[in-house]
Amino acid sequence: MPYSSLLPDVIRVADEASAKVLRIYQSDFKVSYKEDESPITAADVASHEIIVKGLHNISRDIPILSEEGAQAPWEERRHWRRFWLVDPIDGTKEFTQRTGEFTVNIALIEDGEPVMGVVTAPALKEAFWGIKGEGAHKRDRSGRIHRIRVAEPQATKRVVASKNHMNDETRTFIKALGAHKTLQAGSSLKFCRIAEGHADIYPRMGPTSEWDTAAAHAVLLAAGGNVHTLEGKPLEYGKEDVLNPYFIAAGNWYF
Structure with a gap:
């Protein structure tokens, strides 16, 4: 299946997770800590659940590796040629510090390379996505979507x-x-x-x-x-x- 046919549904799942994350962000949430002392909130868990359910509905045959999910053993993962790689909230410290600079992240990995990715910034009301060989786009605060590209080299x-x-x-x-x-x-x-x-x-x-x-x-x-x-x-x-x-x-x- 072409990546471009999957992308609209992946963006929809990321937006659904982002909406839930934003509601928790705007509430009086509590912060817990994992064994490695990294912070975790109800938003991390809720985002994980929404994304995993959404991706299973999109493609039941593609396995999922998420930061907040049970980790499949290497003996199983080593045979994954293609898989979803998910960070329900990247920047949990930014989330707990209320800087707004946190993201929801969904990637499709194929043969070790990220071939498609969706990144949303719920508090900033921005979203980014890209597909290998097909370009990248940004959706800004107004909802306008435009193509993006890296800058040319600069002296500074x-x-x-x-x-x-x-x-x-x-x-x-x-x-x-x-x-x-x-x-x-x-x-x-x-x-x-x-x-x-x-x-x-x-x-x-x-x-x-x-x-x-x-x-x-x-x-x-x-x-x-x-x-x-x-x-x-x-x-x-x-x-x-x-x-x-x-x-x-x-x-x-x-x-």
């Missing part, structure tokens, strides 16, 4: 980073770029800001998991950008260890 690089994850390695990398200005963004929106041409490069010298990056990675690929490890290899998905290596996301001018 616009580096997008996060206050919550800045460290010495990242600062060293940014300094080596030369003339630059730093923009702040949370969650997977950092990829999306590059995809729409508002930023140029996002270095991540810290831990992330596959579900944190996959959907926005797909959007960036569709918009003409790329994501490589520090060794220059494309960031891949469907590994035994779901942790990502350090990576750099940018327009193709960098690679």
Whole structure:
């Protein structure tokens, strides 16, 4: 089945999850903590349930890996050529801090590559999606949909980073770029800001998991950008260890 035939239904599922997330965000929600001390709220759980149910209705034959779901063992996952990769809320810290910079993320992975992705930012009323070889789009606050593309190379690089994850390695990398200005963004929106041409490069010298990056990675690929490890290899998905290596996301001018 062509990816484009799946996309409208995936956007609908993401929008449904986003609406529920936004209602909880606007309420007096409680914050709990998982074993790894990362925060979780009722919004994470509700979004997960809506997305999993929606994706099963779209394609019962495609397995789902979600941050908030039971993890299938590697012996099962290793045979998945195609699967959905879901982060019900990326940027739970941004959610609990009420910055608005959190996202709902759904990606389709095929042979280790994110071939389709949908990213919604419920509090910002923005959405992004992209399909491999077919381009990327943004739906803005007014509901208008327009095509997006990475920016051409600029003398002063616009580096997008996060206050919550800045460290010495990242600062060293940014300094080596030369003339630059730093923009702040949370969650997977950092990829999306590059995809729409508002930023140029996002270095991540810290831990992330596959579900944190996959959907926005797909959007960036569709918009003409790329994501490589520090060794220059494309960031891949469907590994035994779901942790990502350090990576750099940018327009193709960098690679």
